[in-house]
Amino acid sequence: MIRSDSRNKRAAKRRLGVIVTAAALAFVAGSAAGSGPAFPRGLIQDPPRLLPDVTLTNQNGSAVRLSELRGKWLWIFVGYTFCPDVCPTALADVAREYDALGPAKSGVRAVFLSVDPARDSADRLKEYVRHFHPDFIALTGQVEEIDRLVRALGARYNRKNAESAGGYLVDHTTYVHVVDPEGRLRARYSASAEPGGLSGDFTFLKGEKP
């Protein structure tokens, strides 16, 4: 059962009727005992969705198959470096959530997936992600492969011409997508709108064995 301290009661009341499906709530009621306030604050992908084994390029310029990253949880943020506002805000938030995991962060790999391979060279991506956290990695690659992964994640982006000295701009969704060590999409978060959500749910997601 849900632990009976008042904080959880209040949180549960507030949460009822919000997003989480009835099934997810029932699940929480059954599993949160003993593991602290582990409500799913993100949107849970139920059932988990196996992601396509796309081949991308990492921040060192090496080809990487998505399946090679199995074994750790992935926190994937979709964006591009020519993005002075939303992406740095979100990545700074992801860095904070990652550090909030403490020792458990060794089980997580945070990934910046650039949907702007034309401008985001490996060198640029390397400098970019390192700025937010030395452990972060970046992926980009062929547009077809990027698009397959983006679609499977439930993310979207749209390159548009803008009368800007910087050239085109890219509209994009702002989620952090959580992938389990078996390569399955499990949840998504709006990191910046949900302080503590990503790290807070980590225990919950790890405990869930569908």
Added chain:
Amino acid sequence: MTPTQRFSFLFGAALAGSLAVGLPLSWGQPIHVESPWVREAPPMAQAAGVFMTIKNASDQADRLIRVESPAARAVEIHRTKIAGDMATMERIDALDVPANGEAVLKPGGLHIMLIDPKGQVKTGGTVPLTLVFEKAGQMALDVPVKKMEGPGHMKKPHGQPGPMKH
């Protein structure tokens, strides 16, 4: 030079100095800027955002029509919008500063965008900016570079629960 002459000279120089630099930028002007900052950017960043609050104490609306800086290849005014779950950015030609009101440039909304900064935009440094207003004219600023602190301020997409308050 007698002491009186010296005083007159210094006074004149000070007056000229304040007319040339001080007065047009500060006291008595309808427009002033509060808490300007540039977000620290990675070493090879092609863009950096500048945020501030522009206050207009006059009964006349004004517009920020241009921003210049020797520290970047180009400077533009942009707006981030969160539409549903999509973040979009667009360039805007000019920014209205309402009479007796303000324009707020902050993460997740309006910002001044430095395009291709020359050298790294790093905490501890400053970026020289000139704001050009339609009525109030030019205003020069040295804007400090800072890291963004605390949780983000992005508007949450629809269908997401609010943050848990303890």
